[in-house]
Amino acid sequence: MNQKKLFFRPGEAEPLRMSGTAPRGWGIVVSPDGVGSERLSFGVQDVDVGSEIPYHMHDKEEEVLFFWRGKGKCTIEGEEHEITPGSSVYFPIGVWHGIVNTGDEPLSLTWCFSPPGYENEFRRMAETSEDHEPAADQAH
Numbered sequence: 001m002n003q004k005k006l007f008f009r010p011g012e013a014e015p016l017r018m019s020g021t022a023p024r025g026w027g028i029v030v031s032p033d034g035v036g037s038e039r040l041s042f043g044v045q046d047v048d049v050g051s052e053i054p055y056h057m058h059d060k061e062e063e064v065l066f067f068w069r070g071k072g073k074c075t076i077e078g079e080e081h082e083i084t085p086g087s088s089v090y091f092p093i094g095v096w097h098g099i100v101n102t103g104d105e106p107l108s109l110t111w112c113f114s115p116p117g118y119e120n121e122f123r124r125m126a127e128t129s130e131d132h133e134p135a136a137d138q139a140h
Contacts, residue, residue, distance in 0.1 A: 004035045013043055016126035023048045026122045041116035047072070047099060047107040055098035056132035061113040063091040068110070071103035083107065 005012075013027025014034065028034065030042040047053060047070075055075065065088065072083035075098045076091070083099070091097050101107040113119065125131060 006035070016122055018126050018129055018131070020129040020131065022051045022054055022131055024051055024053065026119075026126070028119045028122065031119045032116050037116055039116070040112055040114045041119045042110070042112045043119065043122075045109050045111055047101045047109075049101055049104060049106065051101055053099040054132045055096060057094055057096045058091070058113075058118060059094060061115060061118050062093055063118070064112045065089050065091075065099075066110045068108055070101060070105050070107035072107045073100045073102050074098070075100075 008029050013029045014031075016026040016028065018024055018026075024045060024047045027044040028041070029044065030037050030040065032038065032041070045053075067083050067087045068085055070083070070085070074081045074083050074087075074089055076089070077096050081087075081089070089097075099107070
């Protein structure tokens with residue numbers, strides 16, 4: 001029987017918090033170094049009121065987000081979409097995207113990356129408060 005944790009209750013994720021110009025928090029639930037996952041990582045995120053996930057892209061990972069609380073705006077390759085609870089989005093490798101919390105409460109979402117690895121970028125951002133760095137020609 002696998003001795004790794006398979007069921008998680010609220011508050012059992014690895015907590016991370018980033019301050020700075022775009023404050024937000026993450027909870028890493030599933031990752032290779034946490035549960036030994038091989039093909040994905042998964043977790044939760046809260047984007048503070050008035051904050052954002054800056055415009056960026058991933059050159060190695062696909063990403064899926066599911067929004068379950070709050071309101072916001074999602075920009076994908078320059079096209080804007082309204083976020084409401086129950087919205088989902090898929091970002092293929094190389095697709096530029098960003099999220100802005102436009103509501104009056106945290107914008108809460110779950111995220112999944114395949115292959116895993118980008119959760120280490122969340123750890124770096126929480127430790128250094130250095131955010132995504134978009135290419136100058138991709139600024140939205």
